[in-house]
Amino acid sequence: MEMIYLIFIIFLGGAGATYLLGKINDILRDIIFLATLLVPSVLFLTQVSIGETVNFTMAGFSFQWGITYFSTIFAYIVLGVGVFAGIYAVKAMKGKKNLNFFFANYLLSIMAMMGILFSRDLVSFFIFWEIMTWTSYLMVVFNGKDVQKVGIKYFIFSAIGAYAMLMAIVTTYSLTGSMMIDSLVAAYPGFDFSMQLLIPILLLIGFGVKSAMMPLHVWAPGAYSHAPMAYTSVFSGALSKMGIYGMVIVMVSLVSHVPEGHWFREIIAWMGGITAVMGTLWAIKQDDAKKLLAYSSVAQLGYIIVGVGIGTPLAMMSGLFLAVMHGLFKGTLFMAVGAIERQTGTTNFTEVTGLIRKMPWTFLASLFAIIALAGIPPLGGFIGKWMLYESLIGSEHYMLVIVIFFSSTAAFLYCYKFLFGFFLGQEEKEWSHVKEAPAMMVVPMLVLAVSTFVLGVFPGLILKPIDAGMQMLGYTSTQGHFWELSVIFNDWGNQVAMQPIVYTIIGIFVFFLAFLTIKGYKETRYVTTKDISSSGEVPKEHENLTFAVNFMQPFFRAVEPLMRRQIDKYYNGFANGLEALFDFTRKIYTGNGQTYALYAIIFAVLLLLFKNNLFG
């Protein structure tokens, strides 16, 4: 049997078995759930050969599934984040209601993402896209809170995206007579200009919704923060990358083959830039960690869109590298928030402080992830950011690079807010009972966090598959030209060599750690956070010295004008307008027979009155 079929059968059967076995025994369900995640992953890594395709016909359409070098990159993200978040989920979700449903849904969601990556024809692509949307929607409303507000918003935007995509698919079919992605790519340069414009725009609306591109991002903060954190790791880490996957295909395989495509890509890149800035600013403002990370996801996806939009080899590489990195560090951070929520019951910075000594491992994982997010060397985020800047400078995008720089400098503010808000600051009695999360939750976080470090020192490990994928899309090989195992180059040949840098950093750190620790740490005694010199007075036990409310207030006094407009308000205004229109129609179509009779009589009277004018 073809391995691709087998992977799907395992996912589908596993989802069903998980659901049914859950009614009998919880442990059995967990085992089947993990097995259903792990077995296809192992099969995918060992048994599936890249380039393999299978064909079959159903209901008059011919389907083609296969795996390409390009989709392999994204399959790594999906399976990597999916497996570790799955292990985490088993422990994190323990004791919640409707778990059978959760786990089955989780598996279906992973299956749908793999299906999108395998699809070589537009019909199965669309079907899997819809399964993905539905499963993620069910996860957003899983907790049952604010279903009206958050769930509906996500659903409406997904539906808009899906219809746009469906229109593009139908248009393609009528133009080419084929549903294959390859035939669309082949025929695209021959279309007339309006179709060349229409098809990418429609497809990008569909992909832009999932990758939370401004102005289609408004569903993201609510949806990311309302889904269970175990799933949000996948939602933000992997599922949003499906939008990027589609976007890359549209931008590279379609748009770049026509002369006008250049301007189209500029516009997309600028939308990505604006997404990054606004996402960052709103992230700084949030007091809830989930919301903060959700906005930060929007911002980080903005960077990726910039890289994909610019489309030079270096920019594309940076976009894909950042996509992998974002999966790793944002997965870790959402898991950390989930762990804190489980242990303390809240995720609000103004409520919980000083957890560093109670949850040291969660802190360590968050620290790694935050450093990677901020793009500080020597962790992986830096490689992606560096390549993005260099590609923007090299391709002479003077203003866009400033915009991106502003956004990523401002990102330090929310990075610090996240770490300080949860882990540092005054330790309060209220939280003295908090314990570290169970190992089964901490280990997946740490694995993902440490992998950001490994990929930071040896970026070549992941740049190799990215390079192979880009060659499939038509780029020339960049190995040795833009990157080696641990060295990265820009367009002009300037380099950053990670290995000597990392060794120097470690050397300096160890030396000064020894300097501070020898005859230092052991002899000193730990004092509580109340034992401090606050303006020369020793604060009393009951004095509240926690600093959490209005954390970045001075900054917002400076950037206030930027944040006055909110796209959400325009959408709400539009929705209110629509509602008013519907209300008005309801006044006409009352559903009352007498009213309709009245309308008929009025119509007849009008006819009689004006009959001479009308028929005369």
Place this chain on the structure above:
Amino acid sequence: MESIGYNIMGGIITVIVAFVVGLTYMGLSRKITARIQNRKGPPFYQNFIDIFKLASKTSAINHGFMQHIGPAFMMITSIMSVLIVPVLTGEQWFSNLNFHGDLIFLLYIMVFGPLGMALGAGQTGNPNSAIGVTRGLSQMVGFEIPWVMALVALMMQYHTTSIVDLIKVQQEQGVWLMFSSPFAFIAAVMAMLGMFRYSPFDIVGAPTELASGPVSENGGKYLFTLMSSNSIFAFAKLTLYVDLFLGGAGNIGELLLKTFAIYLIPMLYGTVSPRYRTEQSIKYFWGWPLFFGFLAILQASFF
């Protein structure tokens, strides 16, 4: 193997020079400030006395592991910066890590230490520390924009992101970038005012207001590490400005002369200015410095 030994030796000598020069400059600045304010002021070697006193002391307390390693993080940034920035041009001995990192790397490694230190300061639980950190980060968003604009203008005009190459450009042209890219220089110098945190931009430490802010809970060896890291960092930043805009330095005398000339700018500006509030500071950097940054980019793209 021998070359690695030489490299390490060269690196250590660079760091020691940076340490001594940085501390001397700080001492001189105390003296000069005092003379401007019509005081006698401490001797210029006062900082050496202070720092060796601190090094000889043992600490009695700590506030946890993050606070313990915070100063070490700070030291990473300082030493890495001084190793990446070319100290003397054309000198094999002190090439250090010059060829292994470029300007963008430098910009990012410069943030590593302050962030680590900010985490350490956060663990002490002193609210003043955290307030200082948030102010510092906000101010950084302010001055980083004109600073990056100046750098982007240089990088695009000369098609390189390497500091060594930018020095070469100046040597080949025979004119300093300060004169050939004047707007970039002005924007960068205005950004430098924020980078050095002298008044009116001393909102992070803010004496008498925040009680020295993030460093407030550190004493003994911790404070020694932080102070020496600060002086090394100051030297690295000054050398960077000399390399970028003043054509680098061929020997140590030239280096001292040029760096001190640059150092006088934020110091003297500071002696005559009262402290800004945070949002005033940010808005300052988004005013004229931003304008000159735009001019620099226009110059780079059209000429």
